[in-house]
Amino acid sequence: MERSTPHAVALSGLRKSYGERTAVAGIDLLIAPGEVVALLGPNGAGKSTTVDMMLGLTPPDSGGITLFGADPRRALADGVVGAMLQDVTLLEDATVREILTMIASMHRAPMPVAGALRLAGIGELAERRAARLSGGQTQRVRLAMALVPDPGLLVLDEPTAVMDVTARRAFWHAMGAFAASGRTVLFTTHYLEEAEAHAGRVVLMRDGTIVADGPVGAVMARVGGRTVTALVPGVRPPELLALPGVVGAEPAGDGHRVVLRCSDSDGALRALLARHPGARDVEIRSASLEEAFVLLTGANLAGEEVAAR
Ligand SMILES: Nc1ncnc2c1ncn2[C@@H]1O[C@H](COP(=O)(O)OP(=O)(O)OP(=O)(O)O)[C@@H](O)[C@H]1O
Structure with missing residues (x-):
């Protein structure tokens, strides 16, 4: 039974295989109205399959999906959900305004076409024929098409993949x-x-499962919020794992220094200098999401295994 304010997204036990290959291995995910969520993971993690099931483009083998309490196809048809669908070709001879007007006419409570044009930052493209749009412009027209129904939820699979830096900035401004x-x-x-x-x-997927889920800061804190990099002569990284406040130790990219991931960088630094007075070239910085990603998924974005410590 649905509550009066259903989740924007509710996935339960969602599963999908292609033959022998498990693309999505039974995931649960709740997204509240108003959240902005990034779904991350290396190639083949199951992100697109999850999105396709959410949009009713691929049926799940088992599990449930509701978007604002409704079945995905119904939610999409009702304009409750907007999506930038890459496979939909634009009518080449129609202008951007004509395309948006047509989509608006198919929905019950659309936003004004001018509003969608403004939000997508493509006011100047309104009278341009679809055939004459660049790749990046086409993406922003697709965004306007997703916005016109005035959806409560936007689901976007790699929306900025073919955009240049300027288009990407304009896109995120609109978002x-x-x-x-x-x-x-x-x-x-x-x-x-x-x-x-x-x-x-951020929700991190790997091999069809969710391996981390939380606010960006919390996901990074799980792997140690800060790193201390130092040259510690005569000491191998694993020996430094015993220092208080240290949750990980690997050789640095330069091959000489060591990178310590810390839950308490102040305590770790004090202990490092006290126990290893020869430590030098010390540097402290915040961990990046990239580091958190590699640590939590054990892979880089191309899906290549990264050696564990
Ligand atoms: N139509 C399909 N037929 C067979 N296998 C598929 C199909 N679609 C996806 N897969 C497989 O399912 C797994 C998950 O793929 P999916 O595209 O969902 O991952 P992804 O996280 O979106 O990856 P990427 O970042 O490369 O887009 C992969 O192993 C992929 O090869």
């Missing part, structure tokens, strides 16, 4: 304005800095 009005956004991305900058919550 920020949309989210600021209390709407929910779920997006997948290969750009970790996008997740860090624009999502309040």
Whole structure:
């Protein structure tokens, strides 16, 4: 039974295999209205399959999906959910305004076409024929198409993949304005800095399962919020794991120094200098989401295994 304010997204025990290959291995996920969530994971983690099931494009083998309490297809048809669908080709001879007007006419409570154009930052493209749009412009028209029904939830699979830096900035500006009005956004991305900058919550997938889920800061805290890098002559990284406040120790990229991931960088630094007075070239910095990602998924974004410590 649904409550009066259902979740924007509710996935339970969601599972999908392609032959022998398990793409999504039974995931549970609840997203409240108003959240902006980034779905991350290496290639083949199951992100697109999850999104496709949420949009009713692929049926799950088992498990449940509701979007604002409704079945995905119904939610999409009702304009409750907006999506940038890559496979939909635009009518080449129609102008951007004509395309948006047509979509608006198919929905019960659309936003004004001018509003969608403004939000997507493509006011100047309104009279342009679809055939004459660049790849990045086409993506922003697709965004306007997703916005016109005035959905409560936007689901975007790698929305900025073919955009240049300027288009990407304009896109996130539009997304920020949309989210600021209390709407929910779920997006997948290969750009970790996008997740860090624009999502309040990150969900990390690997091999069809969710391996971390929480606010960006909390996910990073799980792997140690800060790193201390130092040259410690005659000491191997594993020996430094015993220091208080240290949760991980690996050789640095330069091969000489060691990187300590710390839950308490002040305590770790004090102990390091007290026990290893020869330590030098010390550097402290915040861990990046990239580091958290590698540590939690054991893979880089291309899906290649990364040696564990
Ligand atoms: N139509 C399909 N037929 C067969 N296997 C598929 C199909 N779609 C996806 N898969 C497989 O399911 C797994 C998950 O793929 P999916 O595209 O969901 O991952 P992803 O996280 O979106 O990856 P990427 O970042 O590369 O887009 C992969 O092993 C993929 O090869």
